[in-house]
Amino acid sequence: MKKNIRIEPFVVIILFLILAIxxxxxxxxxxxxxxxxxxxxxxxxxx
Amino acid sequence: MELLRxxxxxxxxxxxxxxxxxxxxxxxxxxxxxVVCSPGLNCYSCxxxxxxxxxxxxxxxxxxxxxxxxxxxFFMGFYVIGTMGVLGGFVGRMICGWACPFGLFQxxxxxxPSPKFGIWxxxxxxxxxxxxxxxxxxxxFAIDEFGAGSTWFCKYVCPAGTLEAGIPMLMLRPxxxxxxxxxxxxxxxxLIFFIIWAILASRPFCRTACxxxxxxxxxxxxxxxxxxxxxxxxxxxxxxHDVCPMGVRFNxxxxxxxxxxxxxxxxxxxxxxxxxxxGGVPVSGQAKSPKRKxxxx
Numbered sequence: 228m229k230k231n232i233r234i235e236p237f238v239v240i241i242l243f244l245i246l247a248i249x250x251x252x253x254x255x256x257x258x259x260x261x262x263x264x265x266x267x268x269x270x271x272x273x274x
Numbered sequence: 275m276e277l278l279r280x281x282x283x284x285x286x287x288x289x290x291x292x293x294x295x296x297x298x299x300x301x302x303x304x305x306x307x308x309v310v311c312s313p314g315l316n317c318y319s320c321x322x323x324x325x326x327x328x329x330x331x332x333x334x335x336x337x338x339x340x341x342x343x344x345x346x347x348f349f350m351g352f353y354v355i356g357t358m359g360v361l362g363g364f365v366g367r368m369i370c371g372w373a374c375p376f377g378l379f380q381x382x383x384x385x386x387p388s389p390k391f392g393i394w395x396x397x398x399x400x401x402x403x404x405x406x407x408x409x410x411x412x413x414x415f416a417i418d419e420f421g422a423g424s425t426w427f428c429k430y431v432c433p434a435g436t437l438e439a440g441i442p443m444l445m446l447r448p449x450x451x452x453x454x455x456x457x458x459x460x461x462x463x464x465l466i467f468f469i470i471w472a473i474l475a476s477r478p479f480c481r482t483a484c485x486x487x488x489x490x491x492x493x494x495x496x497x498x499x500x501x502x503x504x505x506x507x508x509x510x511x512x513x514x515h516d517v518c519p520m521g522v523r524f525n526x527x528x529x530x531x532x533x534x535x536x537x538x539x540x541x542x543x544x545x546x547x548x549x550x551x552x553g554g555v556p557v558s559g560q561a562k563s564p565k566r567k568x569x570x571x
Contacts, residue, residue, distance in 0.1 A: 232554045233498075233553055235496040236497055237553070240360055240364060242359070243355070243356045243359025244356065246352050246356030246359060247359075247360060250355075253349065254347070254349075255335070255349050255350075255352060255353035255354070258349045259331050259354065260308050262318075263309075264302070264308050266301070266302055267330075267425065268443075268453070269457075270317075270319060270429055271319050271440040271461075272435070272457050272462070273443065273450050273458060274455065
């Protein structure tokens with residue numbers, strides 16, 4: 228059975244990669260790391 | 275292959291929970307790795323966690339979207355969604371089967387001897403509702419007087435957060451026990467419910483309530499690494515049904531959104547009708563036995 232390389236995964240990955248790069252351009256990683264290094268007590272049920 | 279999967283699950287568990295200094299610091303990891311996305315559901319308030327949970331981070335960004343716009347920063351969640359999408363595009367829900375610590379936890383629970391039950395198929399749709407409402411819409415639109423939303427799924431549902439962060443933090447900081455109220459009781463009840471359910475049924479949280487699994491499921495048809503069915507070889511013996519931990523009938527639904535590519539069916543299929551392929555190129559399950567004609571229409 229002949230198998231062809233599917234291009235859809237590459238298109239999807241590139242699109243989301245571009246989205247991630249836009250996020251990096253907006254400096255979102257700094258916000259993510261800022262949130263992730265703080266204990267969110269209400270998020271874990273200790274309010 | 276099952277042994278390899280267990281090793282990979284263990285590896286990801288320790289990679290995403292590799293901060294073992296927490297009993298000394300009595301706090302969470304605060305280093306630069308926290309900018310890396312955990313592929314599976316892994317609470318970043320867990321004392322051992324080294325990465326961020328995409329579902330938690332997404333809710334935080336959506337909850338604070340108005341405040342970020344007001345301050346001219348425009349944090350819209352692109353980085354988190356983009357990272358999740360790249361992971362989804364590569365392997366989709368294979369992450370659930372190979373890299374999620376909470377999935378591993380449920381698998382171990384299911385090994386406890388007990389009567390085993392199935393899960394009603396319609397319950398699978400609950401997780402899409404949780405993704406849409408509790409992860410996206412409510413954090414975006416249910417705001418307080420200051421314009422800030424809340425992390426609805428983390429706060430009111432996530433049993434992984436209770437297990438990995440809530441309980442450990444209470445042990446590390448006993449003074450927090452004074453803050454406990456109905457919210458913690460609710461979350462503890464949900465955790466206990468899923469623990470008991472996981473003993474009785476296979477991966478109930480993944481199948482019914484995980485919004486991250488729901489997101490990755492959206493990539494089931496277009497992901498790079500996926501299982502495919504050779505219809506010419508399949509005799510519909512249904513051997514793949516019996517071994518699937520997600521209740522997938524692979525020969526009837528090869529692109530099923532529930533498939534976590536654990537490869538149990540590739541081993542069960544004696545006719546090598548199920549193939550693992552990467553971007554359309556088969557890498558395992560190549561036919562060694564002669565083709566058989568289907569016995570069913």
